[in-house]
Amino acid sequence: MxxxxxxxxxxxxxxxxxxxxxxxxxxxxxxxxxxxxxxxxxxxxxxxxxxxxxxxxxxxxxxxxxxxxGFIDTHIHASQYPNAGVFGKSTLLDWLNTYTFPLESSFNALDKAARIYNRVVARTLSHGTTTACYYATVHVPATILLADICHSKGQRAFVGRVCMDRLSPEWYRDESVEAAMDATKKCIEHIENIDPDFHLITPIITPRFAPSCTDECLIAQGRLVQETGLPCQTHISENKAECQLVQEMFPESKSYTEVYDSTGLLTNRTILAHAVHLTPEERALIKLRQAKISHCPASNTALTSGTAKVRTLLNEGLTVGLGTDISGGYTSSLLAEAREAIFVSRHNAMTEGDGAKLSVEEALYLATRGGAKVVGLEDRIGxxxxxxxxxxxxxxxxxxxxxxxxxxxxxxxxxxxxxxxxxxxxxxxxxxxxxxxxxxxxxxxxxxxxxxxxx
Amino acid sequence: MxxxxxxxxxxxxxxxxxxxxxxxxxxxxxxxxxxxxxxxxxxxxxxxxxxxxxxxxxxxxxxxxxxxxGFIDTHIHASQYPNAGVFGKSTLLDWLNTYTFPLESSFNALDKAARIYNRVVARTLSHGTTTACYYATVHVPATILLADICHSKGQRAFVGRVCMDRLSPEWYRDESVEAAMDATKKCIEHIENIDPDFHLITPIITPRFAPSCTDECLIAQGRLVQETGLPCQTHISENKAECQLVQEMFPESKSYTEVYDSTGLLTNRTILAHAVHLTPEERALIKLRQAKISHCPASNTALTSGTAKVRTLLNEGLTVGLGTDISGGYTSSLLAEAREAIFVSRHNAMTEGDGAKLSVEEALYLATRGGAKVVGLEDRIGxxxxxxxxxxxxxxxxxxxxxxxxxxxxxxxxxxxxxxxxxxxxxxxxxxxxxxxxxxxxxxxxxxxxxxxxx
CATH class of the missing domain: 2.30.40.10 (Urease, subunit C, domain 1)
Structure with a gap:
């Protein structure tokens, strides 16, 4: 055109x-x-x-x-948009069961998906978000629809079908590893058809998070990441109970980060959302693999997950962008998220000293050039x-x-x-x-x- | 009418x-x-x-x-509105000198005051603020003008001329205790003229904060509070350096709270803004005197002042409302401030446990009925x-x-x-x-x- x-x-x-x-x-x-x-x-x-x-x-x-x-939202669950602002006093694991899974599972109804996805893309565009890394749901037709909507409205997007074969209720998960991989490949093929060179829309391999996937499922997705060279997005170390759960579910892994690394999911095209409770060893491994971090301050505060130590991440040379994390986060505006990043950094400064403070300039950097690096497009946008x-x-x-x-x-x-x-x-x-x-x-x-x- | x-x-x-x-x-x-x-x-x-x-x-x-x-904003500096969102990485004491005193001192120009005060009253009304506790500046004509604007636009307001005879630059302070008291009385008289029964506008005695006033000035204002029975508003225990300064400036006082109590300024019509670092003894004294607290979470985060322990204040039976604290706070919306109160409570919960969390309902209570109690109008509004x-x-x-x-x-x-x-x-x-x-x-x-x- x-x-x-x-x-x-x-x-x-x-x-x-x-x-x-x-x-x-x-x-x-x-x-x-x-x-x-x-x-x-x-x-x-x-x-x-x-x-x-x-x-x-x-x-x-x-x-x-x-x-x-334009702003680059490096972590947003498009399907959770109707729940923006609705989470009561919940924390991550009960929030998933109470609010998130029931909503996401309803995306088997394509007319509902259309109404919500049309709105979230129009809304984020109106907030100046020119690039978004979307989590959809497990459903192929609805995920394809989200890619089509981004393509037709002209938003640059990474669109991922959520892959998950355990932890969630039986009525909302992939039935098997094979079924999961088939479904993900169908979504990738569709995007290859509508945008062969991924000029605007890029498929992104999206294991929900380690506890949602069996070892076999993680390994199969890791293989797909390695074979295709496609980007990957998932969650890491958001909440202490989640970290504990990962330790229990993956007793042979030295750390949460190692779960992803050992299954081929930790590459220089991997976007890790949250990264609140990482150990120094995990940060070193993430840096070694050149994986990227999406900082989601509004969500981390809303769900009482903790405060990500962004100054430490930056000082150690990690690549950081911002994510609204709808609907753990309440806002679809990356401008509001930049303010939340500054505010969370103030809370860090209260205990760690003034060095932790992010300036307005730094928050805007994360929202633009930082995000561009996170999505691997620093030569094209930001x-x-x-x-x-x-x-x-x-x-x-x-x-x-x-x-x-x-x-x-x-x-x-x-x-x-x-x-x-x-x-x-x-x-x-x-x-x-x-x-x-x-x-x-x-x-x-x-x-x-x-x-x-x-x- | x-x-x-x-x-x-x-x-x-x-x-x-x-x-x-x-x-x-x-x-x-x-x-x-x-x-x-x-x-x-x-x-x-x-x-x-x-x-x-x-x-x-x-x-x-x-x-x-x-x-x-309608929302009740229990702490807002109307004169600082043009600085909303502008504070860099400053904290309270350098923020006053860098941003606040230069702006406030310019309110000797009445046309400038008119433009700003008209805007702030229109703006807060548009946010649903039906009652506001305003700090003006030291200037009598501009303070009178703010009262007139509130009266004519129909906003319920407590309007205070800021009283301060030290600490600030020489070009922005009251010249003497006598001059300060005369100026404050002129503002009170004006409001008595335009609204004799204080149906809508109430004068409020406003010593900026203890370090801004000499002992004689605090005592004179305390006497006026006792003689008139009028409400009083000031700041307390916002920032650690400020608390340290108060200790140095008032070596004979056992605490910051006692500075106000010993000068007659701590009554059941006194509104204390911030209350971030109060000791248990101070909270007990405030409760004994039935003084009220204005919680200003956006400001406390923006200026890295700390996190007020609202759950503790409520559990101990203190009366708490919300304040936007323009322009320590960035927003003139009490709805946004309610969200900030919830978020600050989440940060408290990260260290103190879930009990610290404020719900949406509790934040709205503080914004309405809590505020009504803070301004002593719980029988009329909220x-x-x-x-x-x-x-x-x-x-x-x-x-x-x-x-x-x-x-x-x-x-x-x-x-x-x-x-x-x-x-x-x-x-x-x-x-x-x-x-x-x-x-x-x-x-x-x-x-x-x-x-x-x-x-």
Whole structure:
């Protein structure tokens, strides 16, 4: 699909490093017909020197707006979206039985799956999520449908059929290892059919978590990971009772991480969600295998799982991104999740000292460049550089005039004048929401637009 | 001012006790010309038995809506609103110097004060805050203006001129104890003029916090509290460095709490914000004096102050409400603050055990009935009973249809059907925002209305 050549002009903000934002006040970015960034100018007037861009479309971020890379949600259960915010006082293992399995099992009804998946993709796009790593359910038709919906709405996605052959109720699990592998392969084949080069949609092998899979099932999935070279996603060390359970269920493994490693599931394309209670030895093994970590602070707090030690993970050289973990987490917004990451880091700082604190800049790095590394696409997304895809959002803040009526449609970020761009970004992270995300592009394609949505 | 008699019909939810919601699915509440609740029926058809209500106006919460008591924000610095979300990695004492004093001191410009105060009152009303305990600044004209704005917009408010004669920069403090007391009395007199019986606006004596006031200043304010019987608000035990500072500055006092008690500032109308690091002896003294506590979880996390032990406070019989503490806290929404209270309680539970967890119901209790007790108005607001004022909000959630486009204007709470009212309330607390608050009333007067705002 060929797009209209477009020059984006105005303010561009992205992460230069873990700790620093690069803020360009009056720049220009040219995006070609394939949705790739053809040029980046720190002074928009330099655009006139570019050959063949005179008649390109112009999109302006305007005075109180800026372009920011799209968010990358490295861990989200699309099927659990209807339960967002509903978990009472439960913790992981009882939460699964009380809330999660009954909901997920209902995805054998395809009309229900359609309603929920259409909503969760539209919703996450409206939050500026340009890439999502989705867990679906065990069901093949519904998982295929989720891939189709992402493809048609234009969201970059990793779509995984959940594989699980024990622990859960009999009415919600794979019937055998063979049946599980057949089902997973069917989902992979479908995605190969609709998007042969995985330009937008990539299948991802998804063993729910170690306790949900027999040894044979883990081994079979590990073999598939090794044979196909496909990415893999699962959970690790979220909750202490879960860690204890893994120890009991896998007495021959030295650690939770080793369960995955010994079954071929720990590769440089593996995304491990949570990583709250890892031992130093486990972290060293994860680093050795170059596996990635999805930090899910809202979920970890909501389910009282614990606080992941993100500063330690980063200091040790591990790769970390953010995940909303719907519906362990309550929010489908990665902007809200960035705030939760900062807040969890404050709780770590209360016991470990100030070094544990994540800054706004660091949280935004995790939400963009960190996530890009977690999904193995750091050469294509996460920032504004020539050759990368235009996966971006246009953010608009709200200047407060004199004697002006409140306009709730423009959101909660009130700008009074005099704020620096850094302060405006802080305000966005803390008080912003989907109302500030005016438009979203993936690979240059406009996939969400508030003006249209409101009309 | 006489109002139109109105019968509210539909779903009513309020807190029956700390742990239980009372949910009436098809009820009716009659509100008289003075804004008082004249009758409450659990079956709306019982309204026909009421004499003289046949021609009353009808307001229906509709199928996915419900009436809920207005929120009571027991601690908010109106003047700091432009800094909401801006605090970097600072903690209390450097935050005051870097962010707070420079902003507050600028309120000598009345046009600036007008722009900010108009916005903060409109904004908090839009979040369903029907009562707010405001800190203004040291300036008399701006403080008077805040009282006028609350009065004219119809928000129930406690408005305090901040009193402080040391610690802060010379360019932002009271020049002497006499000047401070004169200034505070002028603000009290103004409120007595515009609202003689304090029906809506009440002056509140507001020593910033112990380190900001000389002994003489604290004593003079304590005398004023004792003479007038007016309420008082201040900060206590927010941050460890602050506690240490108080110990050094008041070497003769046994504790931070005793500084207030020995100067006459600790009464049953005193609101103490934060209370993070109180000793058991201090809690006992606060209980003895029947002073109240404003819990400000978002602020305590943002500034890494610590986690207030709310379960302990409640178990010991102390009275607790919630405060947004703009701009130590980032949000002006008490709904968001309720979620933060739940989350901070989860962090307490990680070290203290499950007993520390606050439920959604408990957080909502703190936001309504708890707050009502904190401000000493538990006989007039906080729930739906005959004789109370109609301080209420109408909340609307968003049913997700089939193949429906996303409508961001209705907010983020997606209801898929089958949710119980309890689950809908959970979803509201976790994923709701100002878009769900369709209308707000104080003393029966409509003070915010989304339909009007959007038109």
């Amino acid at each position: 060929s797009l209209e050549k477009t020059v984006y002009i105005g303010t561009f903000i992205h992460c230069q490093s873990l700790t620093e934002l690069d803020i360009v006040d009056n720049g220009a970015v040219g995006v070609d017909e394939q949705g790739k960034i053809a040029f980046v100018h720190r002074d928009r007037h330099a655009t006139s020197l570019e050959q063949g861009w005179k008649s390109a479309k112009i999109v302006d971020s305007l005075k109180h707006g800026f372009f920011f890379p 920032g504004f550089e020539v050759g990368k895809d235009w996966d971006a959002q246009m953010v608009m803040l709200n200047p407060v005039g004199k004697d002006e009526d409140l306009d709730q449609s423009v959101g909660l970020v009130d700008v009074f004048g005099g704020e620096s761009w850094s302060e405006k970004v802080e305000k966005w992270v803390y008080t912003g929401d989907d109302r500030n995300t005016m438009a979203v592009w993936v690979k240059g394609r406009l996939v969400h637009d508030r003006e249209r949505v409101r009309s | 006489s109002l139109e008699k109105t019968v509210y019909i539909g779903t009513f939810i309020h807190c029956q006790s700390l742990t239980e919601l009372d949910i009436v699915d098809n009820g009716a509440v009659g509100v008289d010309e003075q804004g008082k609740i004249a009758f409450v029926h659990r079956d709306r058809h019982a309204t026909s038995l009421e004499q003289g209500w046949k021609s009353a106006k009808i307001v229906d919460s509709l199928k996915h809506g419900f009436f809920f008591p 729930g739906f009973e005959v004789g109370k004022d109609w301080d209420a909000q109408m909340v609307m959630l968003n049913p997700v249809g089939k193949d429906e486009d996303l409508d961001q204007s209705v907010g983020l709470v997606d209801v898929f059907g089958g949710e119980s009212w309890s689950e809908k309330v959970e979803k509201w607390v976790y994923t709701g925002d100002d878009r769900n608050t369709m209308a707000v009333w104080v003393k029966g007067r409509l003070v915010h209305d989304r339909e009007r705002v959007r038109s």
